[in-house]
Amino acid sequence: MTQSGPSLSATEEPINLYASSRPRLRGRSGTIASAISTTVVIALLVILIASPSAKPFREGFLNPHQMWLAFAGDPMKGILSVGKGFLLNIWLSLICEVLVLVFALAIATLRLTSGPVLLPFRGIAIAYTDFARGVPVILVMLWIGFGVPAMNIPVISTQSPVVYAGFVLTFSYSAYVAEVYRAGMLSVPRAQVQAARSIGLSSRTTLRRVVLPQAVRNVLPALLNDFASLQKDTAIVSVLGVTEATHAAQIAAGVEFNYSGYTIASLLFLAVTVPLTRYTDRIMAKDRNRRLAGGL
Amino acid sequence: MSKELGSTILKADRVHKSFGDLEVLRGISLDLAAHQVTCLIGSSGSGKSTFLRCCNLLERIDGGTIELLNHDLADEQIDENAVRRHVGMVFQSYNLFPHLSVLDNVTLGPRRVLKQSKSEAEAHATELLARIGLDAKANEFPDRLSGGQQQRVAIARSLAMNPRLLLLDEVTSALDPELVGEVLDLIGDLAAQGMTMLIATHEMGFARQVADTICYLEDGLIVEQGSPAQVLDNPSHASTQRFLNRSMD
Numbered sequence: 114m115t116q117s118g119p120s121l122s123a124t125e126e127p128i129n130l131y132a133s134s135r136p137r138l139r140g141r142s143g144t145i146a147s148a149i150s151t152t153v154v155i156a157l158l159v160i161l162i163a164s165p166s167a168k169p170f171r172e173g174f175l176n177p178h179q180m181w182l183a184f185a186g187d188p189m190k191g192i193l194s195v196g197k198g199f200l201l202n203i204w205l206s207l208i209c210e211v212l213v214l215v216f217a218l219a220i221a222t223l224r225l226t227s228g229p230v231l232l233p234f235r236g237i238a239i240a241y242t243d244f245a246r247g248v249p250v251i252l253v254m255l256w257i258g259f260g261v262p263a264m265n266i267p268v269i270s271t272q273s274p275v276v277y278a279g280f281v282l283t284f285s286y287s288a289y290v291a292e293v294y295r296a297g298m299l300s301v302p303r304a305q306v307q308a309a310r311s312i313g314l315s316s317r318t319t320l321r322r323v324v325l326p327q328a329v330r331n332v333l334p335a336l337l338n339d340f341a342s343l344q345k346d347t348a349i350v351s352v353l354g355v356t357e358a359t360h361a362a363q364i365a366a367g368v369e370f371n372y373s374g375y376t377i378a379s380l381l382f383l384a385v386t387v388p389l390t391r392y393t394d395r396i397m398a399k400d401r402n403r404r405l406a407g408g409l
Numbered sequence: 410m411s412k413e414l415g416s417t418i419l420k421a422d423r424v425h426k427s428f429g430d431l432e433v434l435r436g437i438s439l440d441l442a443a444h445q446v447t448c449l450i451g452s453s454g455s456g457k458s459t460f461l462r463c464c465n466l467l468e469r470i471d472g473g474t475i476e477l478l479n480h481d482l483a484d485e486q487i488d489e490n491a492v493r494r495h496v497g498m499v500f501q502s503y504n505l506f507p508h509l510s511v512l513d514n515v516t517l518g519p520r521r522v523l524k525q526s527k528s529e530a531e532a533h534a535t536e537l538l539a540r541i542g543l544d545a546k547a548n549e550f551p552d553r554l555s556g557g558q559q560q561r562v563a564i565a566r567s568l569a570m571n572p573r574l575l576l577l578d579e580v581t582s583a584l585d586p587e588l589v590g591e592v593l594d595l596i597g598d599l600a601a602q603g604m605t606m607l608i609a610t611h612e613m614g615f616a617r618q619v620a621d622t623i624c625y626l627e628d629g630l631i632v633e634q635g636s637p638a639q640v641l642d643n644p645s646h647a648s649t650q651r652f653l654n655r656s657m658d
């Protein structure tokens with residue numbers, strides 16, 4: 114490099130590019146370091162749980178015999194199966210999720226319309242969202258689950274508690290999911306709508322083929338998050354005396370004075386929600402990469 | 410430049426349009442015959458986009474009339490979707506649908522609006538893409554394409570509807586300079602094939618080549634209109650001359 118004209122580097126002072134703290138361990142030594150730290154942490158946890166003074170904890174929460182008893186149930190002792198109960202949590206959440214997806218979409222679409230005829234319905238939709246998001250699910254569950262049967266209305270008052278439970282979960286979660294949908298639809302640029310309308314698509318087809326696919330893609334992580342919550346909140350159904358995992362575990366705990374049934378119920382919930390949240394994280398990471406790569 | 414012009418496609422008569430207190434179009438009158446290419450020039454804010462958007466009912470006018478193929482667009486019986494079926498529009502920012510492949514972008518209208526079968530729509534779309542030299546990109550998503558390629562696909566998307574009139578709103582303004590040519594070439598081809606077009610543009614050289622008529626807009630009025638030679642070389646209004654001088658540098 115030839116030096117001509119005014120020098121760009123004003124001083125000749127040496128510069129330091131090294132980090133002031135110790136450099137981070139990388140590669141092989143990094144792997145070894147993380148293996149050691151993981152082993153130490155696990156060992157500490159095992160020692161903690163296995164220590165003599167943790168015996169009440171082990172007995173009360175982690176007793177394998179009690180866990181199995183609660184999981185399988187024992188009709189002789191009046192203990193209901195947590196495992197069987199959990200099947201109800203699963204299918205109830207699946208049915209509710211489908212209903213929520215449909216109902217929430219209707220609410221969100223209604224809130225985004227602008228026709229004067231629909232004005233009162235928009236008002237109702239707003240009031241509904243405020244209410245359903247503002248009142249604890251368990252309160253609505255008690256209210257509907259015990260209140261409606263007490264009203265002695267033909268057909269409506271004679272449904273099984275599971276039906277009320279499904280109704281309440283759908284009612285409460287649709288409000289959250291409607292807001293997620295709405296945020297998603299608002300995130301689609303207006304220019305997309307204009308382009309779609311400009312090739313003659315009706316507003317309905319535009320919503321269906323152009324806005325919704327992009328909206329859902331934008332809010333998929335949030336939707337999956339709400340589904341993990343919904344899956345967990347099926348436990349609230351137990352307040353209506355429906356035999357699902359939590360209720361069964363509660364019975365086992367009452368009969369045996371042991372809480373390992375709650376542990377097994379928790380593990381069952383985790384078996385569903387952890388993969389779901391991991392999957393959500395992966396989608397979010399992929400989405401971030403796509404954005405960073407310069408895509409839309 | 411002389412070519413056979415056909416029957417009247419678009420007839421705008423003293424069109425007015427306001428946004429709140431701001432009167433953006435203040436009496437625009439303009440006729441467009443089949444196969445005619447008219448370029449709208451004028452500084453930004455003069456109302457070019459607004460006028461184009463009134464022609465496919467993305468905006469409603471407040472006064473005057475616009476007739477499309479002898480139908481008054483202000484008529485209550487008019488179905489805006491039917492209007493847009495026959496009037497294509499291409500935007501500055503392409504606005505391709507990012508969740509659809511190039512092929513699906515082009516077939517969406519024919520399938521959902523013209524109710525063509527999938528195979529019929531795809532055959533036509535493939536043909537169109539071949540014509541613009543992008544058949545190899547049919548299965549790519551828009552974000553894998555250059556701006557110029559995206560804009561050409563956007564034009565193909567409009568053409569797939571077999572429009573009677575094509576509205577082009579500064580379709581090269583968002584492009585890197587080296588990509589402008591391929592898009593202008595395509596529009597030139599369309600003009601040569603007899604497509605009726607109303608084009609808002611800043612590209613004076615292109616306007617001179619492709620236009621039968623040039624309209625110079627200022628503050629929502631057509632100050633001057635005529636052949637490219639008249640308007641660009643011998644403008645009769647001082648303001649046109651000032652605008653042309655400004656756009657030279």
Ligand SMILES: Nc1ncnc2c1ncn2[C@@H]1O[C@H](COP(=O)(O)OP(=O)(O)O)[C@@H](O)[C@H]1O
Pocket residue numbers: 428431433451452453454455456457458459460
């Ligand atoms: N939707 C709108 N609301 C309010 N003002 C608008 C709207 N669209 C355009 N305008 C205004 O109308 C004028 C003309 O705009 P436009 O038609 O986009 O001009 P051009 O395309 O010639 O640059 C500008 O002053 C612009 O700010």
Ligand SMILES: [Mg+2]
Pocket residue numbers: 457458459578579609
């Ligand atoms: Mg404009």
